[in-house]
Amino acid sequence: MFYYKVRMYDEEFACSRIFSNEKPVEKESVVVVPDSYGEPSTAVVAEKVEEYIALSSDFDVEPFICIVDMKAYKARMNAKNKRAMVIKKMQDKMGEVKLIETFKKYAEKDDGMRTLFKEYQSTLQEDTSFDEENGE
Incomplete structure (x- = not known):
């Protein structure tokens, strides 16, 4: 007992x-x-x-x-939380994509914005080269 x-x-x-x-x-x-x-x-x-x-x-x-028996309930709650996290990540990514598209449009029209956009793009290249150096 x-x-x-x-x-x-x-x-x-x-x-x-x-x-x-x-x-x-x-x-x-x-x-x-x-x-x-x-x-x-x-x-x-x-x-x-x-x-x-x-x-x-x-x-x-x-x-x-x-x-x-809480297994089914916990599995449902874990799935719900995971969906919410994925949706948040997708919303963040979508916001970033829209922002970059807007930056591109303004970069085509304005020299100052074009310079800033090129500077932004160079930081992306630096970011990927860092990942490659670290084996990611």
Whole structure:
């Protein structure tokens, strides 16, 4: 038997209660446990507790009602976050491309802008030569 203290979302002193499970459970796993009224309540495993501490506790040790499988939820959230990051990168790149196109148009019309645009382009060449020197 394995024993755990949990953090409950709706009880102030939840960590003073200890719960058990037949199989090991990872820290930060989401579980359902009975609250102080015997109703199911969501909790997070805070820490593993030694058997002698659990059995000498002031409260009765109760088993988890169930362990919540969060794999699908976490996979969805990771995919959503990854999409948001890729969209941000694409927006940044699109803004850069539009800005460069605007610079090109003005460089065709204005000598000062043409000089600045050539200076900008030379920094790009310096950047790629640095990457080649470092094997990237």
